[in-house]
Amino acid sequence: MxxxxxxxxxxxxxxxxxxxxxxxxxxxxxxxxxxxxxxxxxxxxxxxxxxxxxxxxxxxxxxxxxxxxxxxxxxxxxxxxxxxxxxxxxxxxxxxxxxxxxxxxxxxxxxxxxxxxxxxxxxxxxxxxxxxxxxxxxxxxxxxxxxxxxxxxxxxxxxxxxxxxxxxxxxxxxxxxxxxxxxxxxxxxxRVKERATRGGGISLATAPVVISGGRGVGSAEGFGILEELAELLGGAVGCSRVATNNGWRSHNDQVGQTGTRVAPDLYVACGISGATQHWVGCMSSKKILAINTDAEAPMVTRADYAVLGDLHELLPALVEEVKARRGVG
Amino acid sequence: MALNILVAVKRVPAPGAKIVLTEDAQRIDTKHLGFTVSPHEECAVEEAVQLTGQHGGESTVLTLGPEVAEEQLRTAISMGINHGVLVATDDEEWDAIATAAALTDAITTLEAERGAFDLILFGNESADAGNYQVGVRVAHALDRPVVSGIKDIEVTGDGVTMKRAVDDGFEVMQLPLPAVAAVKEGINLPRYPAMRGRLIAKKAQIRHITPEQRQGGLSRVRLRHPQQDQTETQILGTGAEAAPAVARIFEEVGLL
Missing domain, CATH: 3.40.50.620 (HUPs)
Structure with missing residues (x-):
């Protein structure tokens, strides 16, 4: 047989x-x-x-x-x-x-x-x-x-x-x-001679929620608020190729064709336009939320949910909202 | 120790947000697209330039593709690669077996002339075909050790230490030279070519090799787009006032 x-x-x-x-x-x-x-x-x-x-x-x-x-x-x-x-x-x-x-x-x-x-x-x-x-x-x-x-x-x-x-x-x-x-x-x-484990944190590949940032985040420091939200939700921070090429994030955090392909319950794309290279890394997510000032951005038109605004205004308010619902702080 | 390094690259379209197919569904419509080197391979080029910069030696870039792929060889030369070699095909895509066989023949020819390459670098997979195997097949044909998914290379004495990125960190391998590696983006940040490099690249002689085409066994019938669920995007707001609506989404998916 x-x-x-x-x-x-x-x-x-x-x-x-x-x-x-x-x-x-x-x-x-x-x-x-x-x-x-x-x-x-x-x-x-x-x-x-x-x-x-x-x-x-x-x-x-x-x-x-x-x-x-x-x-x-x-x-x-x-x-x-x-x-x-x-x-x-x-x-x-x-x-x-x-x-x-x-x-x-x-x-x-x-x-x-x-x-x-x-x-x-x-x-x-x-x-x-x-x-x-x-x-x-x-x-x-x-x-x-x-x-x-x-x-x-x-x-x-x-x-x-x-x-x-x-x-x-x-x-x-x-x-x-x-x-x-x-x-x-x-x-x-x-054969593998030795291993170096990163240790700690939730792996990008298996996180239930990924908070990802792109050009719109603007700087390495700008990712601070994404980190805070990801930690509150028990998720991981991802980024687009623009963010790694600008040196804002390590390539290990890159979601996309040449980075990690993720399939979380929710993918939050903050200031990411959604070029093919990035889209194929996140398209298997169950739900996608895009936060972008540009209503025509491919990430927005393909997302399940969108907030058409500045991520720097929404994310701090969102962190407070989540804390309030959790009864934290 | 001075190094003799070869980098294999592939010319691929540089699509934006949408990919349009030709009417016969055999290829991507590139009328309005530029071309580029696959991203992993651009990093392989940069790695070769950095390694020969550190250790001395020479680097060669090799591609299998149509005449116009000289553009990608010249890009690599403008970044600091010394020599360019085109294994010239018609404009049809060759499958992994055919590509690997032609590259192996070309490498054997080049090595007979100038001595063995200490290190041969490939990209982990090409952006368009994504076969994940050409580098391994070439290494096997040349009887050299090969590792894939490489994000760090350090040449030490007569060997090389390579790191493979895995979910929770790195795996470290030590290989004797000559060796082959399929590298991944993230191993470095490729440089933007300087004016001097571009002038050198413009004048560089490109060596042409005419390959024999082996029948590989994998052939295309047609390309198509996957069926996409047409999701209507639900707009939750325009700024900070959308926070409660977003939090409700977090609840719906079970995060809160």
Whole structure:
């Protein structure tokens, strides 16, 4: 039987959200054709991640086990392990999450097998007459491309934020199977040697609310009031490319095609016009509020809510309003 | 140690807020658009200039694209890159396998003439195609170590330390040279070319290499816009008086 093998990542005890989205994407492909759904991950899966894998309808979970396969593993080594496992399972589909790590691992899979890899897919199906018909996102998601992949084996990554993670109708067995690949020492050259964690604060990628500032904020100091509001709401501060290019904020805070793509419950865009580069970074947010003096700004016309005024007037009043409702100060 | 660095860049349209497609849905209508180097790659160019500035040596910029992509090579030269090489194609987009194979051939040709590149820099992904793989494929074909998502590079003795940005900080890798990296915006702030640089770039000789096109396997059928929910923007006010209405939105989404 054809198997859709899905590479997944853990986030602490559970499966990372993009990996659950990828499994839902992979399952819809498997179910449409009566194929099996397997998952592979580095090291031993935790109880929490096994529960997620069962919920996603996974039949077999392949734990990739090797001295050098751990959190610091080289993407090339993970890729070689996946290639060996995939070869053993027989031809089919190998899909990974379109995260930074997933994209890097799958690029190595493509290079090592010399097979085409379609990045950031939203749909895939076998084509009449061979190969695969698929849709993938371009320009960070502002455009879709219908494409044809000419290969027996489909190597894919699933576009983040495009498929909502949903549990399977019937849970899978998620039977655990250990796979021990043979890995050449040269593969481990790019292992992570050490880590520097930023520590503290809420991560931009997972914050429930992001307060983001652009040209209209005017200065590094101008972000003070955005910081205050974000802290009150338990969110993170983001910014546009203009703000990083002006040196007002660190690039780590940049939301956009070349920064972080966020999907919070609420995205508040303060003084951001909404060029494509920025829009693709925030368009997956559940709700968007634009604060801008320009009623014609693309961010305003595409937002769910807008305040057509000066952010420097609104934000201090808003901070006071939130404090009052909270009964603070 | 003097460094010999290569940077690969891609010419891409510079869209504003809206992207318009041609009638045949095969490409972006660029009648009213300028072109630029993909943002990650502009940072790769700056990094090469800074590294050769610190350590001495030479830098080369390489692109696969139509004749007009010379414009992007000259931009890189105006920022301080020494040499420009165009792997000249028709105006069609080549997929990742075809691009990587042609770049690998060109790099092999250049290295046979002037010696190996200590460092080859790519952008993490191009702005338009977003394939996330060309640098890895080239590195694999050249049998060199490669890391992606790089936001810091430090050359030390015969090796290089690279930092990859992750959600909560950085991962640090140490690679022997020669090595390959796919870098991300944020690794530096690219300079604005000075007048002197622009004059040098104007006169620079661009080397042309004619590639063979390998069939990669991924081909475009059509481009289209995703279906967008036409949301009517609800205006909450024009200034400080809108604060209570905004706070009610915070409540609705469960933040208060």
């Amino acid at each position: 054809t198997t859709v093998l899905t590479y997944v990542e853990r986030d602490g005890d559970t499966l990372a959200k993009p990996s659950r989205e990828t499994l839902t994407f992979a399952r819809s492909l498997a179910e449409a054709h009566g194929w099996g759904l397997d998952a592979a991950l580095v090291g031993d899966p935790t109880e929490g991640s096994l529960a997620d894998l069962r919920a996603q309808g996974v039949a077999t979970v392949h734990a990739l086990v090797h001295d050098h396969l751990d959190d610091d593993a080289a993407p090339a080594a993970v890729a070689e392990a996946l290639v060996q496992l995939h070869t053993q399972l027989g031809p089919g589909v190998l899909v990974g999450p379109g995260t930074d790590h997933g994209a890097e691992v799958m690029a190595h899979v493509g290079a090592r097998t010399d097979l085409p890899l379609a990045a950031n897919c939203t749909t895939a199906a076998p084509a009449d007459g061979g190969g695969w018909d698929l849709t993938r996102v371009r320009w960070g998601g502002v455009l879709l491309e219908d494409a044809h992949l000419e290969a027996d084996v489909a190597l894919l990554t699933a576009a983040p934020h495009q498929t909502a993670a949903q549990s399977a109708g019937a849970p899978g067995a998620a039977e655990l199977s250990t796979f021990k690949p043979e890995l050449d020492d040269a593969l481990h050259v790019t």
